[in-house]
Amino acid sequence: MAERGPAAQWAHGRARRASAVVGRLTASSRMEPDFLVVGAQRAGTTSLYRTLTRHPDVLPAGLHKGVHYFDTAYDRGPQWYRAHFPLRATAARVARRTGRRPVTGEASPYYMFHPLAPERIARDLPHAKVVVMLRDPVERAYSAYTHESARGFETESFERALELEPERLAGVEERFARDPHHVSLEHQHNAYLSRGHYAEQLERLAAHLGRDRILVVDSDELFLDAGPVLRGVGDFLGLGPWDSQTFEKRNARPRRSLEGALRERLESYFEDHDERLAAWWGRTPSWRG
Numbered sequence: 416m417a418e419r420g421p422a423a424q425w426a427h428g429r430a431r432r433a434s435a436v437v438g439r440l441t442a443s444s445r446m447e448p449d450f451l452v453v454g455a456q457r458a459g460t461t462s463l464y465r466t467l468t469r470h471p472d473v474l475p476a477g478l479h480k481g482v483h484y485f486d487t488a489y490d491r492g493p494q495w496y497r498a499h500f501p502l503r504a505t506a507a508r509v510a511r512r513t514g515r516r517p518v519t520g521e522a523s524p525y526y527m528f529h530p531l532a533p534e535r536i537a538r539d540l541p542h543a544k545v546v547v548m549l550r551d552p553v554e555r556a557y558s559a560y561t562h563e564s565a566r567g568f569e570t571e572s573f574e575r576a577l578e579l580e581p582e583r584l585a586g587v588e589e590r591f592a593r594d595p596h597h598v599s600l601e602h603q604h605n606a607y608l609s610r611g612h613y614a615e616q617l618e619r620l621a622a623h624l625g626r627d628r629i630l631v632v633d634s635d636e637l638f639l640d641a642g643p644v645l646r647g648v649g650d651f652l653g654l655g656p657w658d659s660q661t662f663e664k665r666n667a668r669p670r671r672s673l674e675g676a677l678r679e680r681l682e683s684y685f686e687d688h689d690e691r692l693a694a695w696w697g698r699t700p701s702w703r704g
Contacts, residue, residue, distance in 0.1 A: 557673045630648065632644060
């Protein structure tokens with residue numbers, strides 16, 4: 416997806432601020448999210464969310480897919496959060512036209528990794544469903560590194576960033592536990608290996624939400640043959656019949672492929688984590704098949 420120029424960024428920012436003001440004034444008249452796409456980062460969450468919002472039963476969140484309420488903006492309160500979603504009157508008009516109740520939701524890929532987000536979601540959205548997208552953790556880590564480097568959050572080489580990760584993340588879970596409003600840029604932007612510990616994150620989600628509210632999608636399967644996967648997501652969210660749609664990869668950055676000894680080392684590193692994932696999921700992920 417192309418980066419916005421300065422003028423476009425200014426206009427978009429101004430529109431978002433105006434929308435937020437109006438949203439807060441009408442928060443009590445707005446829909447509550449029915450679903451969240453919670454991660455993993457760089458696993459196709461943007462592509463899935465954009466595709467979902469083309470379904471006639473789905474009303475998108477405001478001007479951006481990721482609200483980040485349950486991770487970095489929780490102190491702004493529920494009224495601020497509800498301001499991002501469509502009016503119930505809009506949903507009623509759609510329902511009269513289609514004969515089905517529309518749903519709304521957002522996609523914030525840090526929710527899956529943030530240690531406090533699952534409990535917050537369970538408490539504040541007791542009926543919302545959660546979609547998790549998983550990608551080969553080696554590819555995910557390298558894609559995240561490329562992404563964070565381009566955004567200015569990473570200045571080291573990939574190998575050096577992996578070496579620094581334990582030091583960067585040391586004690587961060589304890590700081591979150593002591594201070595619910597704590598924000599860690601290192602935890603959010605430099606956790607290349609830790610974010611690939613998928614089973615740990617799914618176990619935490621399930622402990623708070625229950626497994627029946629979680630759908631796990633293998634992103635490789637989505638990009639290879641989107642139709643069946645999208646129909647499965649639609650069934651999980653209770654959407655009406657879904658004709659095949661063009662599915663395009665969004666938010667991708669060009670980069671060289673990761674090969675050689677480093678790839679082999681990372682594949683070995685994630686082997687035990689992938690086995691734990693397969694046991695929880697009840698199936699072997701595509702990258703280990």
